[in-house]
Amino acid sequence: MSILNKLLQIFIMTFLALTVVFFIVQSMPGDPAFGLAVSIAQSRNMSLDKALEIAHNIIGYNPKEPLILRYLKFIRNIFVGNFGYSTYFKTSVNEIIEKALPWTLFVISIATFIGFFTGVTLGAFSAQKRSTFIDTLIPTIFSIIQAIPAFVLAVFILFVGGVKLRLLPLGGAYPINMNPGLYPGFILTAFHHALGPLLATSIPQIASWGLAMRGNCSNIIEEDFVRFAKIRGLPDSTIARRYVRKNAILPLVASLAIGIGYMLGGHTLVEVIFNYPGIGYYFGQAISVRDFGLLTGLFSLIVIGVILATFIAEILYSIIDPRVKAQ
Amino acid sequence: MKDFIRPIFKNIKALIGFIFLSIFILMASIGPLFIPLNLTSNFAERYQPPSLKHPYGTDYFGIDIFQQIVHGARSVIGLSVLASLFAVIIGSIVGIIRGYLGGVISKLLDTIITIFLVIPSFPALLIMAAIFSDKSLNIIAVALIIAMWLWAPLAKQISAQVLSIKSKEFIETSRMLNLGTPYILFKDIMPLLIPYIFINFITQLKGAMEFSVGLMFLGLAKFDPTHWGVMLNYALYQAGALYTPRGFHYPVIIMLHIILLIYGGILFAQGIEEVYNPKLRRYE
Amino acid sequence: MRTILSVNNLRAVYLVREGTIKACDGVSFDVEENTVYAIVGESASGKSTIIEAMTLTLPPNSKILEGEVIYQGKNLLKLPENELRKIRWTEIALVPQAAQQSLNPTMKIIDHFFDTVNAHDSNWKSDEIIKKIEELISLVRLDPKNVLYSFPHQLSGGMKQRVLIALSLIFNPKILILDEPTSALDVLTQAHIIQLLKNLKKELNLTLIFVTHDIAVAAELSDRISVVYAGNIVENGPTRDVLKNPKHPYTQGLVNSIMSLISDPEKIKGIPGDPPSLLNPPSGCRFHPRCPYIMEECKKEKPPMYFLNNNRNVACYLYK
Numbered sequence: 033m034s035i036l037n038k039l040l041q042i043f044i045m046t047f048l049a050l051t052v053v054f055f056i057v058q059s060m061p062g063d064p065a066f067g068l069a070v071s072i073a074q075s076r077n078m079s080l081d082k083a084l085e086i087a088h089n090i091i092g093y094n095p096k097e098p099l100i101l102r103y104l105k106f107i108r109n110i111f112v113g114n115f116g117y118s119t120y121f122k123t124s125v126n127e128i129i130e131k132a133l134p135w136t137l138f139v140i141s142i143a144t145f146i147g148f149f150t151g152v153t154l155g156a157f158s159a160q161k162r163s164t165f166i167d168t169l170i171p172t173i174f175s176i177i178q179a180i181p182a183f184v185l186a187v188f189i190l191f192v193g194g195v196k197l198r199l200l201p202l203g204g205a206y207p208i209n210m211n212p213g214l215y216p217g218f219i220l221t222a223f224h225h226a227l228g229p230l231l232a233t234s235i236p237q238i239a240s241w242g243l244a245m246r247g248n249c250s251n252i253i254e255e256d257f258v259r260f261a262k263i264r265g266l267p268d269s270t271i272a273r274r275y276v277r278k279n280a281i282l283p284l285v286a287s288l289a290i291g292i293g294y295m296l297g298g299h300t301l302v303e304v305i306f307n308y309p310g311i312g313y314y315f316g317q318a319i320s321v322r323d324f325g326l327l328t329g330l331f332s333l334i335v336i337g338v339i340l341a342t343f344i345a346e347i348l349y350s351i352i353d354p355r356v357k358a359q
Numbered sequence: 360m361k362d363f364i365r366p367i368f369k370n371i372k373a374l375i376g377f378i379f380l381s382i383f384i385l386m387a388s389i390g391p392l393f394i395p396l397n398l399t400s401n402f403a404e405r406y407q408p409p410s411l412k413h414p415y416g417t418d419y420f421g422i423d424i425f426q427q428i429v430h431g432a433r434s435v436i437g438l439s440v441l442a443s444l445f446a447v448i449i450g451s452i453v454g455i456i457r458g459y460l461g462g463v464i465s466k467l468l469d470t471i472i473t474i475f476l477v478i479p480s481f482p483a484l485l486i487m488a489a490i491f492s493d494k495s496l497n498i499i500a501v502a503l504i505i506a507m508w509l510w511a512p513l514a515k516q517i518s519a520q521v522l523s524i525k526s527k528e529f530i531e532t533s534r535m536l537n538l539g540t541p542y543i544l545f546k547d548i549m550p551l552l553i554p555y556i557f558i559n560f561i562t563q564l565k566g567a568m569e570f571s572v573g574l575m576f577l578g579l580a581k582f583d584p585t586h587w588g589v590m591l592n593y594a595l596y597q598a599g600a601l602y603t604p605r606g607f608h609y610p611v612i613i614m615l616h617i618i619l620l621i622y623g624g625i626l627f628a629q630g631i632e633e634v635y636n637p638k639l640r641r642y643e
Numbered sequence: 644m645r646t647i648l649s650v651n652n653l654r655a656v657y658l659v660r661e662g663t664i665k666a667c668d669g670v671s672f673d674v675e676e677n678t679v680y681a682i683v684g685e686s687a688s689g690k691s692t693i694i695e696a697m698t699l700t701l702p703p704n705s706k707i708l709e710g711e712v713i714y715q716g717k718n719l720l721k722l723p724e725n726e727l728r729k730i731r732w733t734e735i736a737l738v739p740q741a742a743q744q745s746l747n748p749t750m751k752i753i754d755h756f757f758d759t760v761n762a763h764d765s766n767w768k769s770d771e772i773i774k775k776i777e778e779l780i781s782l783v784r785l786d787p788k789n790v791l792y793s794f795p796h797q798l799s800g801g802m803k804q805r806v807l808i809a810l811s812l813i814f815n816p817k818i819l820i821l822d823e824p825t826s827a828l829d830v831l832t833q834a835h836i837i838q839l840l841k842n843l844k845k846e847l848n849l850t851l852i853f854v855t856h857d858i859a860v861a862a863e864l865s866d867r868i869s870v871v872y873a874g875n876i877v878e879n880g881p882t883r884d885v886l887k888n889p890k891h892p893y894t895q896g897l898v899n900s901i902m903s904l905i906s907d908p909e910k911i912k913g914i915p916g917d918p919p920s921l922l923n924p925p926s927g928c929r930f931h932p933r934c935p936y937i938m939e940e941c942k943k944e945k946p947p948m949y950f951l952n953n954n955r956n957v958a959c960y961l962y963k
Contacts, residue, residue, distance in 0.1 A: 048470065049477050056486055175629070179622035181569040183576060184614045187595060191610065256744035263700055263739065264810070265732045266762045274758070278749050297479030301573055315482060316577070319489045331482060338477050354749055354794045 042343055047107070049335045054106050057328045058099070087119075106328070110336075115329035120321045125329030128314055133333075136303070136310030138222075139229045140295045146230075147237025148288060154238070155245030156277050159253065171246060177239035183301035186232035190305055193228060228306040233299065237291075241284065248280035286349035293341025297334040366634045373630025379623025383616075387432035394426045396585070408608055416608050418594070424609065428616055431585035435568065435620070438498055438505075438586070442567040445506035447560045450513030455548070457514065458521025472514050480508035484570060488579035496582045504580070505570050513559050520555060524548055554635050561628040565621050572617060587613050647676040647850055648818060653710030655696040664921045666692040668874040668929075670710075671948070674818075674867075679844060679851040681861035681882065683897075684871030685918060690854045691740065693871070694822050698737050699727070714818075733763060736811035740822040742804040746795035752806055753791040759813055779809040782846075783839060801832035805839070812847065819843075821853040825860050837864055858901055862886055867954075870894045873919050873929040875945070880955035890957045892934045928959070936961055 073083035109116065115125035158170040180188075223230075252258060253276055261271050300312035307313070311330060318326035367373045401421030409416045415424035457468040487504050525548075575581050575588025578596075583589065594610040655667040666689040674680045684690040695701045697712050699720065712719040714735065719727065739745055746755060756776045760767065767775070777787040783805040795803060804824065811819055824840070825833040837860060844851055855861055861868055861882065868882040870891065878891040889895040896914035916933035919925050925932050931941040940946075940960055949962040 045473065045477060049474055052474055052478065056483070056490075059490060175625055176618075176622055179565070179625050180614075180618050181572060181621070183573055184591075184617055187591070187610060188614060191607070256739065256741045257747045259700070260739055260745040260807075261747070261758070263698070263731070263737050264759045264762065265728050266758055270758060270762065274750065274754075275747050279747070282749070294479055297482040300482060300485070301577070304577070315485075319485050319577075319579075322489065327486060331486065334479055334482055335477060338479060342477070355796050 038343065038346070042339055046336060046339050049339065050107060050110055050332055051103070053328065053331050053335055054103055057324055057331065058102075110332055115332060116325045118318070118323055118326035118329070120317065120323040120326060125326055128326065129311070129329070129333060132309055132311050132314050135226075135308065136296065136299055136312060139226050139233060139308070139310065140292055140299060142226075143230050143233035144237060144288065144292055144295070147234040148241050148284075150234075151238040151241030151243075152245045152281060152284065155242035155247075156249050156272070156280065158242070159246045159249030159276075159280075160272055162250070162253070171243060174239040174242045174246075177236060178243070180236070182232065182236055182298070183305060185235060186228070186302045186305045189228055189231050193231075226308065229299075229302050229308050229310075232302050232306070233295070244284055244287075245280055248283065249276050252276050252279050282349075282353050285352060286345045289341045289345035289348055290338075291341075293338040293345075296337040367631055370630040370634050372626045372633065376623045376626030376628070376630055379619060380627055383432055383436060383620050383623065386429050387436045390429035390432060394429050396426055396430050398422055398584075406609070415612050418590075418609050424612060427585045427590060428587070428612070431583070431587045431590060432616075434498065434583040434586040435571070435588075435617075438502055438571045439564050439567040441498065441502035442505040442509065442571060443560055443563040445502055446509035446563055446567070447513060447556060449506060450510035450559075451517055451552070451556055453510070454514040454517025455521055455552075458518035459525060459548070468514075468518075472511050472518075475508070475511035476515065481570065481573065484508050484574065485577065485579065488574055491580065496580055498582060501571070501574075501580050501582060505567055505574070508570070509563055509566055513556075513563070516559070517552065517556070520552060521548060524551055554631075558628055558631055558635075561624055561631065564624045568617070568621055568624075587617055591617075644675040644677065646673045647714070648674040648852070649711075649713040650693075650697060651711045651713065653693065653696055653712070654708040655692055655701065655705060655710075656708060657692075657702075657705045659704065659922075662922050665924055666705075666874050666921050667696055668924075669945075670871075670874075670876050672869050672876060672879060674850060674852055676817075676850055677844075677848055678866040679840075679853070679864055681865035681868045682852070682854045682871055682876075683858055683861045683868055684854075684856065686856055687918065687921070688856075688871045689874035689921065690856075690871045691822055692874070694737070694820055694852075694854050698731075698735070698820060700737065700739075728763075732759065732811075732816065733814040734816050735818045735820065736814070736816040738804075738807045738811050738819065738821040738824060740826070742807050743800060743827060745807060746803060748795055751792055751794055752798075755806075755810060756791075756813065759810060763814065765814075775813070776809075779812055780806075782812070782843070783809045784835070785809075801828055801835065804828065804832075804836060808836075808839070808843070812843070815847065816849075818850045818852065821851065823855055824853055825855065825857065833860065840864060858886070858897065870897065873924060874921060875929060875958065876948075877930065877958045878956070879948070880951075884955060890951065890955070890962065891930075891959050892936055892961075893930050896933075 069080060069083040069087035072078070072086055073080050076083070106116075113126070115129060117123075118125050118128060121128060154170055155174075158167050161167050258271060258275050261275050266275075296311060297315075298312075299310065300315050302308070303310045303312035304316040311333065314326065315330045315334075317323070318330060368377070399422070401417075406419065407413055407417040407421075413423045413425060415428060418424055418427070453468055453472065457465050457472070484505065484507075487507070491500070491504070571586075572588035572591070575586050576592050578592055581589045581592075584593075591610060591613050594613060650673070651671050653667055653670045654665075657664040657666055668689070670693050672680075682690050682693060692701070692705075695705075696707055696710070697719070701707070707720060710720065714730070717726075719730070719735075722730070746752070750758075753773075753776060756779075757772070760772055776791065780787040780790055785802060785805055790798065790802065790806065798806065808819075808821075808824075821840075825836055828836065840851060840853075841864065843849060851864075853864070865882045868880065868885050869876045870878040870885070870893065872893045878885060878889070878894045885894065886898055889898050893914070896912070899912050900914065914933055919929055919932065925942075927943050928934070928941045928946050931937050934941065938960060946958045946960045948956040948958050950956045951962060
């Protein structure tokens with residue numbers, strides 16, 4: 033019963049969010065088909081008006097149509113999975129998504145994996161060594177890392193790794209002369225190309241998950257049930273594992289999914305800086321050339337991603353927390 | 360008031376953070392008075408490393424970096440503070456209304472807040488900046504645009520706080536005494552929220568700064584060429600510092616200042632939180 | 644009957660921003676084997692601190708200044724960690740306050756038992772353990788099949804309290820110390836728990852020490868009682884005697900302020916004044932600002948314990 037309720041909520045939320053997306057992009061000045069029309073007119077030697085008509089057809093957008101109709105078409109398209117047309121790249125947005133999404137997901141999930149596990153381990157360790165030097169050192173380092181905006185870190189890595197040390201390739205997900213496939217050579221070079229974004233995305237995560245875990249652990253250490261465990265004579269290792277960390281990590285696991293969702297959109301700067309062809313990179317391109325079709329499509333994708341991730345997070349949380357399971 | 364402020368300065372994190380922040384604020388406020396801004400190019404002097412004449416060296420155009428940083432501090436701090444301020448004001452008002460009133464208004468506000476939460480802030484910000492890029496902007500407009508994508512989390516938290524305060528007994532008492540809604544809002548609820556709002560304001564500064572610098576870095580909505588984000592943009596994209604190891608100090612110095620400013624804010628916020636949240640205190 | 648536990652001149656303080664809270668100010672008492680001993684006092688009178696100091700379970704911002712807790716000829720406060728661990732839980736067990744929060748929310752009840760058993764070297768086999776656990780749960784009048792495989796949030800307050808008691812009995816300790824065993828419970832459950840403790844004491848030959856602010860509970864359950872005021876024990880003695888015939892002015896005030904179904908409402912008086920701050924306690928006898936029989940020496944120096952007969956004493960200059 034409540035699952036249906038949830039699904040309904042998600043449906044409505046997606047609907048509303050997409051509406052806002054649509055109207056934001058619509059308020060951008062200019063006719064998105066213009067650029068396309070110009071190139072059509074030139075290549076086929078026809079009048080601009082005729083070219084405009086053709087261009088509008090291709091994109092599926094007619095400025096003379098009332099706004100409402102365009103809006104409804106847009107919504108219908110999204111719900112059948114059609115994300116629109118990119119005037120700059122002259123392909124459907126879906127094709128771009130097919131190419132780019134895997135790379136973004138690749139970097140985001142590996143970076144989150146590394147960031148989460150490293151961060152959580154260090155955070156728990158730091159909380160255990162309360163009031164010692166380690167518990168001053170680790171949180172301070174983490175705080176400093178958090179003070180570095182993600183893209184500043186990216187620029188720094190690009191500079192040090194790419195220019196000074198010449199370790200990083202200067203762009204792309206893999207070299208042009210290689211064919212993508214699941215063979216070791218390709219996988220190796222894929223990682224090589226993703227090194228920059230991976231570092232730039234995982235390091236801030238180590239810091240944030242680390243601080244969060246340390247915070248949770250510190251709070252839980254003061255709880256009565258930990259005290260009672262100590263009174264019962266349980267060894268520190270057992271208490272750390274089953275009483276402190278187990279309880280501390282629960283809320284974090286839920287945030288994992290949400291974090292990945294938001295990263296879809298937030299990854300833009302990093303990908304732009306490293307010239308890494310993921311969703312964010314194309315989003316950046318769309319903005320600089322004012323490719324409205326691509327913008328709307330990618331933006332919608334990102335919003336859907338966030339909503340989906342939030343939903344998954346809620347389900348995850350209800351599965352792992354025995355207190356919530358009852359519902 | 361003094362009781363509020365004095366314990367803050369006894370806390371070492373807050374103190375160091377405050378010192379960092381003050382240095383930058385000083386830089387922003389009186390710096391430009393002492394250090395003139397000379398934007399004429401002098402190619403002969405480009406990419407000079409730090410020296411006595413140019414404490415931070417020179418950039419691609421031979422312009423002294425130190426003076427740019429000092430002048431840029433105004434834009435950076437000003438923009439972030441304004442954006443944070445707007446975000447906090449909007450977030451507080453929406454949050455308090457949503458928390459205090461029930462029924463249709465609350466549900467409506469709830470939906471609005473959720474929409475803004477679900478839409479990823481940075482991409483949305485980019486789009487909006489692109490929309491306005493053809494028009495000339497001033498600092499207030501940019502601050503408002505940034506604030507639009509910062510207020511939602513605060514509104515949600517404040518409304519949760521208000522909800523929990525609302526159910527406490529002393530509110531019941533005020534209501535029974537017919538003291539009127541404005542009284543309840545201002546005298547009963549607000550004072551409890553103020554430390555929370557204040558801490559949130561300081562924390563927002565980090566987000567506002569990241570957003571604003573990121574925005575400028577991508578070349579959108581630049582309203583001041585000495586804004587550190589814009590400087591970073593020049594450093595990397597226009598001036599090709601990326602490919603000249605000589606010019607390494609140029610982006611590094613900019614990044615360092617950005618990091619130190621944000622870190623000062625973080626320390627300050629952490630310090631204040633430690634003072635007012637006893638659970639975080641260490642025992643001596 | 645012989646004394647099983649002896650507390651001598653225990654002093655402990657809490658360290659806070661404003662100074663030190665002198666919560667336990669030279670407390671001494673003896674507990675005899677196989678009796679029920681109650682420590683009674685108002686909230687924040689320092690009675691929990693006595694227990695925490697005795698069992699070395701004080702919070703991090705506190706310190707034991709001096710004192711001894713003698714068990715089997717050894718001072719527990721000075722025992723090395725490994726020896727303490729052998730005694731803890733196997734011979735002396737503690738049921739803390741706040742039963743509601745003392746169980747791990749993400750662990751099943753039976754796992755709490757396993758953890759406890761595994762923490763102490765015992766050569767029990769797993770089926771033996773399960774049998775013992777089921778016996779204990781039944782002993783505290785709970786249904787093993789239901790309770791053992793539940794999570795804490797699925798149990799009521801009274802049930803959790805009983806689980807804690809069962810947990811404390813797993814190694815058949817000689818002494819069971821309980822901190823406010825009935826405070827967070829409704830009257831009916833309170834009655835059940837009291838009855839349960841009575842039965843347990845008889846069946847298992849336990850010595851019970853418990854702390855409470857509820858004199859009625861102390862009256863029902865205990866053989867001997869100590870009255871605590873502001874960190875000091877002001878009166879000691881067999882429960883019936885002390886409550887029927889209170890000697891210390893504070894105890895008198897306390898007894899007079901209790902309501903019962905048969906007492907005359909007119910005769911009920913409170914004690915004038917407020918409980919003192921333990922940060923800056925009054926000089927001399929800490930009760931002197933509120934005492935109707937105050938004398939000059941009360942303000943100057945804390946009265947020692949005066950023995951009225953073999954098993955009663957009072958800390959008051961009235962009985963010099």
